[in-house]
Amino acid sequence: MPIAITMILVDTHVHIHRCYETVAFLDSASRNFRQAAAAACPDQPYRAVLCLTEDAGSGEFERLRVRADDHAGLDDWSFSRTGEPHSLLVSHRRYGELTILAGRQIRCAEGVEVLALGTCRQFEDGMSVNAAIDRTLDAGALAVLPWGFGKWTGRRGRLVRKLLGTRTPQEISLGDNSGRLAVCPEPREFALARQRGFRVLPGSDPLPFPAEITRAAVYGLVIAGSLGTTEPARDLVGILSSLPVRIRPFGRLETPFRFLRNQLAMQLVKRQMSGARA
Secondary structure (H helix, E strand, O other): OEOOOOEEEEEEEEOOOOOOOHHHHHHHHHHHHHHHHHHHOOOOOOEEEEEEOEOOOOOHHHHHHHHHHHOOOEOOEEEEEOOOOOEEEEEEOOOEEEEEEOEEEEEOOOOOEEEEEOOOOOOOOOOOHHHHHHHHHHOOOEEEEEOOOOOOOHHHHHHHHHHHHHOOOOOOEEEEEOOOEOOOOOOHHHHHHHHOOOOEEEEOOOOOOHHHHHOOOOEEEEEEOOOEOOOHHHHHHHHHHOOOOOOEEEEOOEOHHHHHHHHHHHHHHHHHHHHHHO
16 A cells, blocks of 8 residues: 655666675665755655666675565665565665665667666567567566667667657656766757657666765656555556656766766776676
C-alpha cells in the first residue's frame, strides 16, 4: 500500500563500481538526497530512490539482495526485501531510508545505450537499439536513452532524433547526467524531446574512480507521488510512464576542471582495457 508521502527524489543513473566502499557510498548518497530535499521540498517527507544501471557482468544489486536475505547489515545500514525481486529497502537509524531499484545498461550495436530501469532481467549487449527498447518494455521496465559526452554525435545523434519520431513518450525517455558541463548548452535532443512530449530524466552516472563515490544523488529529479514499500519499482515506473508528469531536476552539473580531469581519466581507463584485451 502506498504511504502518504508526496515527494519522490530519484537518481535515475547509478553505478556502484567495485572501487567503491558500500557504506561510504550509501552514506554519501543519503547526504546528497537530504541536501536536495531541503532545497526542493523543505519540511516535507520524501522518498529517495537510487536506480541502478549495471553493466553486463556486474552484480552489486545481487550482493545487496543477499545481505537482505541473510539479514546481514553493514555498520548501521540494514537491508530488507520488498514484495518484488528488483527492489530493496536500505535503512539507517540516522540517515533514514533509501529505495534501491535494479536495472541494466545495455550497449547497443549502433553505439548508443539503453537503460532498463526497474528490472532484474539480464540483457545481452550488442543487440539493436530497437530490440533493447522492446525487451526493456517487455520486462515492465522503463527504457531510457542516456546522453553521454560524445555519444550522440554524427549518426548516433541522428539515430536518437529518429527514435523521437518513431517511438512514443510512453515507450522511451531521454537521460541527462551530472557529467555534462554546466557552462555549455544542453543537447538539442533534449529540447526536441520536450517539444514532442518525451521526458528527460536526470541522473548522476558516477564514473569508475574512487573519488566518484560521492556523486550518487548529486543530480536527479523530483516528482510528486507516493511509493509503496511492497512494489516501489512498479510504482515508480508507473508514475514516470504516465503523462503528463511534472519533473523538476535537482543538483548540479560538472565544473570545467572536474570535466577535463574525468575525461582524461576515462581515456586512460579505456587504453588500459584495450591493452588488457590485446
